[in-house]
Amino acid sequence: MKLEIRDIRKSFGDREILHGVSFDVVSGRAMGFLGRNGAGKSTTIRCLMDVFHQDAGEFVLDGKPFKATENRVGYLPEERGMYQKNKILDQLVYFAQLRGASKAEAVRSANEWVDFFELGEYKNKPLETLSKGNQQKIQIAQAFLNDPDILILDEPFSGLDPLNSQIFKDAIANVVSKGRLVIFSSHQMNYVEEVCDDVTLIHEGDIILTGDLKALKRQMGENKLMLAVDGMDDTAVGQAITARFPGITLEHTGDTLVLDTHQDVTQQDILTFIAQQGWHVARFGMYEPSLNDIFVAKVRDDQ
Amino acid sequence: MRNFKLIFNYELTNLLGKKSTRITTLILAIAALLVSSLPRIISWFDSPKDPxxxxxxxxxxxxxxxxxxxxxxxxxxxxxxxxxxxxxxxxxxxxxxxxxxxxxxxxxxxxxxxxxxxxxxxxxxxxxxxxxxxxxxxxxxxxxxxxxxxxxxxxxxxAEMQAVETFVPEVNVTVLGRNSQSNFMLAMIMMIIVYTIVLAYGSITSTVIAREKDSKTMELLISSARPSSLILGKVAASGVSGVLQGALIFLCGFIGFKLSESFYPPELLMMLGGTLTPTYLAVYLFFSVAGYIMYLFLYASLGSTVSRVEDVSSAIGSVQFLFMLGYMIAMFTMSVPNSLVAVIGSIFPFTSMMVMPLRSALMTVPALEMIAAVVLLLACLVLFAYLSIKIYRWGTLNYGNKKGLINALKQITRERRRTA
Known part of the structure; x- marks a missing residue:
């Protein structure tokens, strides 16, 4: 399956929030949809789920117009909410049936996911009797009901402790491995980096980057080397290198120096210089940026 | 209308399964049984007098x-x-x-x-x-x-004296049209039942929808089912729940009446028995059911305009007032069923559900007025069903300050123009 998001525009009042959002998502690869708070992630997802009508643009699934209610879609909205006073299993069965499952299938699926999130003992209790964290797990479980072909999760990690985050990551990996189409929005880069194959960055309603995460890392790390020297200040190391190789630009990321080289300076040249200086190298190699680095760099470029 | 049945069943089960609904129904049913059995109960304490x-x-x-x-x-x-x-x-x-x-x-x-x-x-x-x-x-x-x-x-x-005093001459009355004197009692009882059900279930319908926004369940629902299925399913469930509750209470009252019929004063029996003609029942059922559903759609629309359950009472105030106006016109109709106010009240769709059955019980309503009332009520029912779906859809993510019904309609129109 391939879901194409094509030139989506959406305004509230006189203010345009999405300025022609376009990117593709393919099945079998988890797509991380990243952006700062208010960048337009949830608005894009709500347009996709037909909660809002976009002013322009279209969603296309395998060449045909996409409509959420006509496909098997699992959805976790940013605004979490289910029936507080109803029994957990009853409402999970209800939501599964709303999305097209038969009663038997819905019951089986609801039981399966409640058990997966280790909440089987509460399934016949009202939702309001659960702790906030466990309520969050039930809300996530409802997105997985009925073995959806498409899974759309808006900020799924917010409110989850590390243990539950791991359970959730396993669930996503399982769905991806079945060849399902998965999109989830987040501003928590570490989680996205662990789970996603592809990423799309949105900034102030514009897509500023989209593609394969590994390729992006390679691309953004091209001609860059990382260097950390024991017993020396980064600034002093940097000054020595730029004095020797004037065309190199430097970036400081934590305790590591990133050297943006050019075609006249090879990795071997740098190594020879380090040896001549007699520095004790703590780290040296090709630089691969973290998703956070990519995000920060791209947002900075866009500004 | 995919999912309508599922939504209807789920909402109806929720409504009927509520402890508060069950307790209220039980209390009202017992009250109806006791009130209608009152003549028999009084007789237990009132030993017959020897002349x-x-x-x-x-x-x-x-x-x-x-x-x-x-x-x-x-x-x-x-x-x-x-x-x-x-x-x-x-x-x-x-x-x-x-x-x-x-x-x-x-x-x-x-x-x-x-x-x-x-x-x-x-x-x-x-x-x-x-x-x-x-x-x-x-x-x-x-x-x-x-x-x-x-x-x-x-x-x-x-004994001779009592026989003289209680002598009843045989006077046979034939009323070719409707007899207000014998019909008003049952007509009033039936109107009060409808009045109570509309007020109770109208408020419940608004609250059910507002609660979905309050608990943020609405986004999940709207992305899983069509708004038309959702609103129609919810309104149908409220409607049926109200009818079931009303029918149970009425049944208990009827059982109490049947068990104590022999203890009822003859004048009261005459009043209670006068109205139940097939024509009156048809008029009563049509206007009560159609009006009830129209009001439920209106209440559902109002529930969609607020984001918090505590705002429901203020949002539905205007409709409650409109409905109570209908009740007051109906009370006035009892004494003057052919007045201009009664005629207008029986045709105007917001009041016809109460006034027309009453007028129909008290007099022969001209066919033209009846047709006008039926057409207007049906038109309003369809219009409010349509609007309630639109407002429900519009209200999905309008969290925050409550919007009035008029503001909601204005915004919907504006958005339609913009996306057209």
Whole structure:
């Protein structure tokens, strides 16, 4: 399956929030949809789920117009909410049936996911009797009901402790491995980096980057080397290198120096210089940026 | 209409499964049973009177004429007669009026009676209190004593006298149109049932929808099912729940009535039995059901305009007022069913559900007025169903400040123009 998001525009009042959002998502690869708070992630997802009508643009699934209610879609909205006073299993069965499952299938699926999130003992209790964290797990479980072909999760990690985050990551990996189409929005880069194959960055309603995460890392790390020297200040190391190789630009990321080289300076040249200086190298190699680095760099470029 | 049945079943199960619904229904059903059984219950405490007791030697007055009361009799014969008839052995007797007044003044007694003859008594109070009605009790008893004496002198037995008094001549009345006198009671009872159900379930419908926004369940629902299925399913569930509750209460009232029918006064039976003609039932059912559903759609729209359950009561205030206006016009219609107000009220869709069945019970409604009322009510029902779906859809993510119905419609129109 391939879901194409094509030139989506959406305004509230006189203010345009999405300025022609376009990117593709393919099945079998988890797509991380990243952006700062208010960048337009949830608005894009709500347009996709037909909660809002976009002013322009279209969603296309395998060449045909996409409509959420006509496909098997699992959805976790940013605004979490289910029936507080109803029994957990009853409402999970209800939501599964709303999305097209038969009663038997819905019951089986609801039981399966409640058990997966280790909440089987509460399934016949009202939702309001659960702790906030466990309520969050039930809300996530409802997105997985009925073995959806498409899974759309808006900020799924917010409110989850590390243990539950791991359970959730396993669930996503399982769905991806079945060849399902998965999109989830987040501003928590570490989680996205662990789970996603592809990423799309949105900034102030514009897509500023989209593609394969590994390729992006390679691309953004091209001609860059990382260097950390024991017993020396980064600034002093940097000054020595730029004095020797004037065309190199430097970036400081934590305790590591990133050297943006050019075609006249090879990795071997740098190594020879380090040896001549007699520095004790703590780290040296090709630089691969973290998703956070990519995000920060791209947002900075866009500004 | 995919999912309509599923949504309807789920909402109906929720509504009927609520403890508050079950308890309220049970209380109202028991109340209906008790009220309609009242004539039988009263009969348990009200032993039938033997006509002979009318001239029994003593008259029942509790302690009204003995406690804190003093007497002066004009003659020993009167004293004997009254002491025997009223059981005054425990009362205070005084020689003359002056002694009686002295006793009143020094508060030995509170009330005094100077019996001048068996038909004339002076009653004296020092301070007359709210419950001091000894003069009225005495008036009643003296009247009965006089009546008994008179019958005895004329040789008439109490049974004969009662037969004369309770004689009912055979007068046959034929009303070619509607009989307001015999129809209004049942029509009013049925109108009150509808009134109560609309108010109760209208409010419940608004609350159900507002709660979905309050708990943020709405986004999940709207992305899983069509708004039309959702709103129609919810309104249908509220509607059926209300009808079931009303039917159960009515059934209990009917059972109580049937069990106690023989204890009901004939006049009341005539009033209750007069209205249930097939035509009246058809008019009543159509206007009640169509009006009820129209109001539920209106309440659902209002529930969609707020984001918090606590805002529901203020949002539905205007509709409650409109509905109560209908009730007031209906009450007015009872006395003047053919007035201009009643005619307009029976055609205007917001009031016709209560006024038209009532008018129909009290008089023959002209066909043109009936057709106009039916068409307008159906048109409004369809219009509000459509609008409630639009407003529900619009209200999905309008969290925050509550919007009025008019504002909602304006924004929907504006958005439609923009996306067109």
């Amino acid at each position: 002979d007791t009318v001239i029994s030697a003593t008259y029942d007055h509790g302690e009204k004429l003995t406690k804190d009361m003093g007497y002066v009799f004009a003659s020993p014969e009167l004293e004997d007669e009254f002491t025997r008839a009223l059981g005054l052995e425990q009362a205070n007797y005084y020689a003359d009026r002056a002694a009686l007044e002295a006793a009143l003044n020094d508060r030995t007694i509170k009330v005094g009676a100077v019996v001048n003859s068996d038909t004339a008594v002076d009653v004296l109070f020092l301070d007359r209190e709210m419950e001091s009605d000894q003069d009225q009790v005495l008036t009643g008893i003296l009247t009965q004593m006089h009546r008994a004496k008179f019958l005895e002198e004329k040789g008439i037995t109490p």
